Amino acid sequence: MASSHELTLNLVLPNGATRDVPAGTTGRDVVASIGPGLLKAAIAVAVDGDVFDLMTPLRKGGAFVVLKESDPRSLDLLRHSGAHILATAVRRLRPDAKIGFGPAIDDGFYYDFEVDKPFTPEDLEAFEAEMVKVAAEKFPFLREEVSKSEAQKRFADDPLKLERLAEFSDDEIISTYTDGPFIDLCRGPHVPDTSYLKNFKLLSAAAAYWRGDETRQMLQRIYATAFWKKDELEAHLHRITEARRRDHRVVGKQLDLFMFHPFAPGAAFWTERGTLLYNTLVDFVRGLQRADYKEIKTPLLYNKGLWETSGHWGKYRENMFLVLDSETSEHDFSLKPMNCPSHYLMYLAKKHSYRELPLRYATFDVLHRNEISGALSGLTRVRQFAQDDCHVFLMQSQIRDEVERLTKFILGYYSAFGLTARLKFATRPETRIGTDELWDGAELALREALDATGLPYELKPGDGAFYGPKIDFDVTDSIGRHWQLGTIQLDYNAPDRFDLNYTGEDNADHRPVVIHRAVSGSFERFIAILIEHFAGAFPVWLAPEQVRVLPIADDFAPVAREVTQRMRDAGIRATLDDGNDTLNYRIREAETMKTPYMAVIGKREAEAGTLAVRERGQGKKQEVVAVDAFIARVLEEIRTRALPVAVES
């Protein structure tokens, strides 16, 4: 903190002008000296990229920028201040509530309270109304820097704050922020006063452990969000309701795709329709991999010796399903939670030449992981699933080309669904195996491969696995949500543990590198994402039922049956609904099931050899086409995997 001893701070404004101010001058004074108009719009300032609010004394000089609402960094201030305003309101209505932490988070903010009884939805409404009042009262956020003993005095009634205070060293700056009746131990920064909070919404209340520690007491956390602009808030709330409407658990039931049963918690039952969807996806991946991957199947059950070799028997065992061996009466066997070790066994079964590399083993086997019961959630967190798993065995020198190839493969797969991805490059973590030279080489190869794709990527230093760096694929769906799906991970550990070798050009043994690759994470989770992405209205090639044929009356059922059969023979998933119900009723049924096409056959069509085609979601708009032309058109849509014209929103 050498800079805090500077007497004069040199601030460089964006236009190049400089300003010398005494250390301890607040941002507000500096901004005011630039212009009163600017002060009105200012939310905070940044010095050399560090954000300070207007009431904080500046202790260092550097590049000086005034943050207005338009600066994305200012939103965090609004939200963090929102948390204080929430606490202000809660304390007014529930003076006994002890306060925990209240930070801004990605989509809003929260505040933790220790209370005897959990908050009810009615409580939240009352708090929200009170927050409106607090905002209207326009309390300035007052910052004070105090000694530790003074702070302990101020928070004498707040045990959670005292606990935090006890952790401060004596030379740290301890600050408090006060807005009206509420004082909080807080580093800041904050907006100037409570009236800045205009567009906010309390979302939910739920329990959270104090400091995320399950051995500590439960607090009541209130989640909320806030935006500068009303339409931004409304868009966010709309996204929340839209996500609820598309919930794959609800849609999956409506479309009759899968179910769960208490006798198999965390494992999906796939209905006939769901299985069609599932298999279509698997077939798609299989087709893409036909040329240069070797698909293999390996056992589901293994002796613990394999997991001891792989290292999973130690820490990961609690996540594995152990199976009792009736001869030894011990849990010596386990269902595989991943395919990697079994692929190594397959690799070890033969001698391999450098000429074979890169060697790509792909597997769609069922995996089991014993997730804790509270983590289970629909298809997104399950105990039984299948990955589109692949392990590449290759030489160090091949990493760059291979990663580039895998990256393009994964992105190509996503684009088939209209999904876009952001790439994240995770480098060496603090605890890791392998020499620095090895990591240098691996990271360089990955980086070169990434650069070669020409795509932007985000750097996540220290986020790699202990055995190697990785690239993660963060996918954005049609309502703007992010999902971490694919991954490309370099592994220098497994080849050593399993003593994997290949014979090089020099006729000597060499150690290959292993790349773990997954594209959709698991089919289960990916299907959940697709259901929500498409809101159940799958593109024709994916739809379990592609065409529903509807004769208007019994007289046309024979023709309809014949047409249905022709479609099926052509490879279209067509069904006939010649039920006793009215046409209106049957159309409604088909629409509800999000069937892409309805083909209606009445007198006119039967005589002319045509179909009155109704497209999903297009209402009465219909098109009369020849049966053959329609079949050709659907087949073409399947072949090109055409996406719905507008991914419904």
Added chain:
RNA sequence: GCUGACGUAGCUCAAUUGGCAGAGCACCUGAUUUGUAAUCAGGCGGUUGCGAGUUCGAUUCUCGCCGUCAGCUCCA
């Protein structure tokens, strides 16, 4: 796993202070033969998740178990 909420017909939901468990849809039967989002009538359907307890009496109150949902990283 922990905290909280929830669990009623295949589905979505009702059931005043504890007093015979209902509706719509689905399903079955019959009538109707339908021209682009629900034809009409009748009928079937339940050990109220499971197991204990309190009570004259439990869907309702208490406890245990099972399951589902939300939250449990984002740091004063």
